[in-house]
Amino acid sequence: MKIVFLLLLFQLSIFTNAQTCEELMDFVKSESYGTTYRSYDSDAISKVTFYNVSIDYQLYYFAIVCFKRNNYSYNCSEYIYQVASNTKSYYSMNYRESAGKAFWKYIQPYNENLECAPEI
Secondary structure: OHHHHHHHHHHHOOOOOOHHHHHHHHHHHOOOEEEEEOOOOOOEEEEEEEEEEEEEOOOEEEEEOOOOEEEEEEEEEEEEEEEEEOOOHHHHHHOOHHHHHHHHHHHHHOOOOOOOOOOO
16 A cells, blocks of 8 residues: 555655655655765765665665754754665765765755755
8 A cells, every 4th residue: 555655656746745755754764774874074964875665666766865953963854865776876986075065966966856855
């Protein structure tokens, strides 16, 4: 039932309210183990976790970005992005130099796919 609901949402692209975005994040987290990249030195990004989720034999790729609040890595706000299959590879090769630059170059361009990202 949950998968049918999410497929309908994917097909109609109606991820516009916060509750639906939170439900999507919960679903993605429950369906897949993520790979997390922590950014202790970043002023804005605490961590980015990448997930691969299979729905009806099709693979979807997500990044959940945890933006710091008050410059503390344990206090952050999460947002989900639907990204390309190679985004994780590109981000992982570049985030140590600058998590912010890697975010802007490889994740932020996908901000409108789900309409769950903050306006920054």
